[in-house]
Amino acid sequence: MLLDETTRAQLLPYLELLENPIFLKVDADESEQGKKIRDFVTELADLSPELSITEGKLSRTPAFSVEREGSEGILFSGLPLGHELTSLVLALVQVSGRPPRIDEQTIEKIRAIKEPMHFDTYVSLTCHNCPDVVQALNIMSLLNPNISHTMIEGGMFQEEVEAKGIMAVPAVFKNGKEFHSGRSSLEELVEKISGPETNNIFADKAPYDILVVGGGPAGVSAAIYAARKGIRTGLVAERFGGQPLETLGIENLIGTPYIEGTQLAQQLKEHLKKYPVDIMNLHRAVKLEKKELVELSLENGAVLKTKAIILATGAHWRDLGVPGEAEFKTKGVAYCPHCDGPLFAGKNIAVVGGGNSGIEAAIDLAGVVAHVTVLEFLPELKADKVLQERLARLKNVTVLTNVETKAIRGTDRVTGLDYQVRGQSDLTHLEVAGVFIQIGLVPNTDWLADTLELNSRGEIITDKAESTVLDGVFAAGDCTDSRYKQIIISMGSGATAALSAFDYLIRN
Numbered sequence: 001m002l003l004d005e006t007t008r009a010q011l012l013p014y015l016e017l018l019e020n021p022i023f024l025k026v027d028a029d030e031s032e033q034g035k036k037i038r039d040f041v042t043e044l045a046d047l048s049p050e051l052s053i054t055e056g057k058l059s060r061t062p063a064f065s066v067e068r069e070g071s072e073g074i075l076f077s078g079l080p081l082g083h084e085l086t087s088l089v090l091a092l093v094q095v096s097g098r099p100p101r102i103d104e105q106t107i108e109k110i111r112a113i114k115e116p117m118h119f120d121t122y123v124s125l126t127c128h129n130c131p132d133v134v135q136a137l138n139i140m141s142l143l144n145p146n147i148s149h150t151m152i153e154g155g156m157f158q159e160e161v162e163a164k165g166i167m168a169v170p171a172v173f174k175n176g177k178e179f180h181s182g183r184s185s186l187e188e189l190v191e192k193i194s195g196p197e198t199n200n201i202f203a204d205k206a207p208y209d210i211l212v213v214g215g216g217p218a219g220v221s222a223a224i225y226a227a228r229k230g231i232r233t234g235l236v237a238e239r240f241g242g243q244p245l246e247t248l249g250i251e252n253l254i255g256t257p258y259i260e261g262t263q264l265a266q267q268l269k270e271h272l273k274k275y276p277v278d279i280m281n282l283h284r285a286v287k288l289e290k291k292e293l294v295e296l297s298l299e300n301g302a303v304l305k306t307k308a309i310i311l312a313t314g315a316h317w318r319d320l321g322v323p324g325e326a327e328f329k330t331k332g333v334a335y336c337p338h339c340d341g342p343l344f345a346g347k348n349i350a351v352v353g354g355g356n357s358g359i360e361a362a363i364d365l366a367g368v369v370a371h372v373t374v375l376e377f378l379p380e381l382k383a384d385k386v387l388q389e390r391l392a393r394l395k396n397v398t399v400l401t402n403v404e405t406k407a408i409r410g411t412d413r414v415t416g417l418d419y420q421v422r423g424q425s426d427l428t429h430l431e432v433a434g435v436f437i438q439i440g441l442v443p444n445t446d447w448l449a450d451t452l453e454l455n456s457r458g459e460i461i462t463d464k465a466e467s468t469v470l471d472g473v474f475a476a477g478d479c480t481d482s483r484y485k486q487i488i489i490s491m492g493s494g495a496t497a498a499l500s501a502f503d504y505l506i507r508n
């Protein structure tokens, strides 16, 4: 049985939401994959009278499509289980007639795409970054007949994945050519297809009372606190959601025992939208100037004016900065063990970094790959003791401490890395198919270095009120010199910054 009891129980309530009959069109050969797809569709169709099976030619074999009479279908080549179960549920519900919950502006942009385009998205079922991309392209194909989309399960078509050199998922191909790799929201994909918004739409924006830069926990908290004071509030974010988008599960947001990172990002957006905040997503701030008002320049050339500003730009994964790293990104150099681990099944891989994230990654990957080598620069691992103990119990892990990774080597994909024992001159080559880099985070503050006071780590120095050295400029969250970097702490500092900024407005 491909649909176990738990999955059936998860599916049933959603199948009751179907508004119209759905056809599951199957194009399956006698291959092992073809049989599995046919069995899956049969089990699925048995769950609801609204689902019926038809046979027919699809653009890919073996596959099945979710169709409504007279509409183009959404294709799945493989079994949309694991993290992709939600993609199947949404495809069924949306094809049956329930409109996707997206804003009008995005719908208009999707409908305006005239060029015919077909997308193939390769996923792994353990990848938590894949469903957003699959669901975004499914929505586009539903809204625009010029667009079609197929989800392809990498685990089922491993030879194809190898042949295409795919080493990171989601991997999206547009009309057969590599188009996108990694996590992305619907808005980001639409922008990538249609081009960025010009600065014209910013021309008439009146000055804000409080402008927030950053759409992570700190920025959203600051914007909500500001908007609740009834003042004109704006929020600019390069990528709404922030680091929670990279996080699998969060268990320490007090009052919420467990939430997935992407779900938290969604809830932050929904909460923010309850207030009249001008949200400008997918825009990068590049310059801050204090004139009569504070002026924030965006990458697209627009300049936003505000009486007070709260900087909540967070942090990003630290690069190793060695030859080969940039060249082999998505070709064996990886940052997300949950997403890309299954693509290295049965192979030898390395994890660079012996802190908590590195050791968590090594433990996770050891269950999937043949062998893991952990490389730590310092003489000892820095991860929590409990993680180190768990790692020590694993038979297929080697730990190298006091070593420096010097280069990542490969041809069209990673074949190994070179490292050096610190203090010695010889290079040792380690043959691996993948290198997972887990060496911490850097604050997103390089664009502020000439304007604000930063510490040696590049963090914005703030006081207890989250004020910076410039009047009217406040900062919150992971981009500051706060001692601990956590969601709840970022939210708290965002709230403090907003209250301090409001206090500043009253007094000035």
Ligand SMILES: Cc1cc2nc3c(=O)[nH]c(=O)nc-3n(C[C@H](O)[C@H](O)[C@H](O)COP(=O)(O)OP(=O)(O)OC[C@H]3O[C@@H](n4cnc5c(N)ncnc54)[C@H](O)[C@@H]3O)c2cc1C
Residues within 6 Å of the ligand: 213, 214, 215, 216, 217, 218, 219, 236, 237, 238, 239, 240, 241, 242, 243, 244, 246, 247, 248, 249, 250, 251, 252, 253, 283, 284, 285, 286, 312, 313, 314, 315, 316, 444, 447, 476, 477, 478, 479, 485, 486, 487, 488, 490
């Ligand atoms: C893998 C991982 C797991 C984690 N797990 C947990 C956990 O379980 N519990 C926990 O409490 N914490 C966890 N954390 C830490 C937590 O996610 C951060 O402390 C928190 O997200 C910081 O919030 P923030 O708003 O300060 O920054 P971020 O979340 O980094 O958000 C920054 C925002 O600023 C935007 N931005 C950046 N530069 C610019 C610019 N120039 N212009 C415009 N916008 C910009 C970004 O696009 C983003 O929207 C984890 C972090 C990672 C990476």
